[in-house]
Each structure stands twice: as structure tokens, then as C-alpha cells.
Amino acid sequence: MADGPALLTAAVGGERRALARLLTGIENQDPAFRELLPRIFAATRGAHLVGVTGPPGAGKSTLVTALTREYRTRGRRVGIVAVDPSSPYTGGAIMGDRIRMMEHAADREVFMRSMASRGELGGIAATTWLVAAALDAAGYDPVLVETVGAGQAELEVARLAETTVVVEVPEMGDEIQAIKAGLLEVADVVVVNKADRPGAERSARQLRAMLAGAGGRFAAPPPILLTVATTGDGIGALVDAIEADRERARSADRALARARNQLLRAVAERSRRRAEARAEWEATVAEIAEHRLDPITAADRLLGK
């Protein structure tokens, strides 16, 4: 594999091909890139990490395209990570987000990377937040992370992102109850996209009423904005709202919550790997299968407790 430190230096220096190869090494969890992680983090420049999530068909890709256009007019270099689902059967994936991103295809100040979820169920891949950090190190700000089409449980992006934008569409009123405990709970900004459709105002009102009573993560309910991503309507106001959240996202309590989530995730991942690496792993699995041992005691034993 290529020389990691040299790739990082070149990527930070603006070489796009080096950045692309760096992202591949991160995504493939190439052991040669493990040692690079502290350096990548040391090289980050404080980009605003923005997650964009919502149900399939809500217009996430189109919204990310429109956001990119707006950020570009404000002189910002935009990094984009678009995650699509991997097939659980073949491991393959089709990633089509570039279709909607065509207008930025030749813009050298936009870097877009498609990622397959590779077996992760949280709406992003295991390495997505590291890829975002590398884009930050390469000078892109904001870094927009678009999740797979999300339902109730794909909340992982909120652990990664500083600002989580949840995209809804009009006339989801009846389903709002269903998602009440899910996506909306992690929203820092709520968007009702396709607002040229009937019922948009009513949906926004319903959301507003619901969130006002919900309490949620933070004291103040998130702003709710109407957009038409295809025409650009409302996108300026949306970027204003995202920008306004940037400061709030860096408050001590939110920074701590994010760090806690990242650490929880890393600990879970590292301890899983450590346990799997133990020579007695398979024998332990067999013991559980034969009902001679419960999984919790087994886990404690494997983790050396």
C-alpha cells in the first residue's frame, strides 16, 4: 500500500489524488493507516461537520447539492461524503449520489466521496467519521455527510456530526408519531423539503407543535425550515440556520456528548476485536450454543474480567 504519511502530507497540501487514496486506506481499514490516525486528527482544521439524514426519497442528495451551491457562493470549500447501503448478501453497492451532484462535478473546490455502508446499520459506515476528518484536514469546510435513507434507528450520524439536519417531506403527518422517538430527536435543524407540495406548511406546524412539547436533547426545539431543493428556495435560510448551530454545537456540553459517543463507539469496536482475537473465542461461542454459558459472562471472561 502507498506510503500513508506521504499521502497525508500531500492531501493536506491540496493534492486531490493523494486525498482520494488516503480515504481509500481509511475506508478499507488498512493496517498501514492505523498509525496515521493521530496525525490526521492533529491535522484537522475545525471544519463544521454537518450530517444530513432523513427517509429515502426525502431529497437528501438534491438538498446536499443545493447546500453545496450555497456554500460555494459564500466562498467555502465543500467536502461531501455520501453513504449508500451495501447489499447484506453480496457486499456490493450502487452509489448514485453523483448523478445529482453533476453541477459541481468540475468544481475543484468541491470534493465528493461515495461510501458504501459495508455492513453497518446506523446509516453510515464504520469509517465515515474518519473520512470526514481527513476531508477536514485537507481544508474542506463544511464537510457534509449524507446518510443512507434513514428510518427510526439510523441515528449514528448524530454521534458524528456537529450539526444534524433531518430532512422530512410534507404529508408525513400521520407517520410523525412513528418517527417521534427516532430521527427528529437527534435533529439540530429540521427541514421540510419539497415545500412546493401541498401540506408543507401544515407539516411544519405539526412538527413545530410536536417538537415544542418533546423536550428532547436540548432545551430549545430545533428550527424548522421549508425548502425546495430543486429550485433552491429556502436554501440560503437553511445554511444560515446550520451556521447558527455551529457555535452551539461547540458548546462544552455538546462537545462532551459527541466525544462520549465517539469513545463509546470506539471502545465497543476495539473490545469486540480484542475478544474475537482471543484463542478461546470459538470454544466460547460453542459453549454458548450448548447453553453451558450465558453471553454476558462469556463477554466478561473474554475481556479479561
Add this chain to the structure above:
Amino acid sequence: MSDEPGTSEAQPRTAPIRVLIAKPGLDGHDRGAKVLARGLRDEGFEVIYTGLRQTPEMIADAAEQEDVDVVGLSILSGAHMTLLPRIVEMIRGRGMDDILIAAGGIIPDADIGPLKKAGIAEIFGPGTRIGDIARYFREHARQRT
């Protein structure tokens, strides 16, 4: 993200081959490209589909950012003799020497030789089985790590 030596996941874990499927030029028919994208997904590839009417520069940009192993160009417009060599040139010109570039679509036999000389590794005509394309990509795509 790395593995301690000797862990189970340190065993060779081959990352999926990444393929860019692009439609250069002006023809608006992408059924073949979509069928191929889906077929390759079912063969375990990670397929990035860029959509219609891509310029050579857009294709090279996408290949660069996505760091793909293979670029598959679907072309039905008849402009292959001008577009395909230009795309190869642009991709190679950016230092992407190890990307496999293949083409499919309606391409007369007489043009196949010159296109291969221009750097198109293989040309898959109508009726090619997706399994054959997948096998070719697996055998000829660069080896990672």
C-alpha cells in the same frame, strides 16, 4: 481501525472492487449501464454510477475523487472514437496509471483495435454476460495492498 497482529480480522479481508460506470457523450440511453451497475452490485462490486452526459473531465474527476479501481464507459452514440481516447488521456494525464478502463455499447469491430491501442483494455459488446464482465474486472483490476 487496524488490527492487532493475529486477530481474526487481520486475515486477508479484500475490500470490494470499486467501479465507476459512466456514460460519456450525448446519447440518452442508460438502460444498459443501469443493468450493468446492478449486475455488478450483485457480484459484490461497489458501483458508482454517474448518470448521463458526462464530459471526459467529469469522468476523470469522479474517478480521481472516488479512487476507483475500474472505469466502465457505456457509449451508444457513435462518438466513441473521439470520446474514449480523450477520457483515457485525461485519466492517465492525472497520474491514474493503474485504473482499468473498459468500454461497452455499440462499437463496430473495426474500431476495437484502435480503441485498444488507445488504452481501452477491453470492449464488451451487446449480449455480453455480466458474469463475464465481473470476472474480467476481478482478474484485471489493480491489486490493493
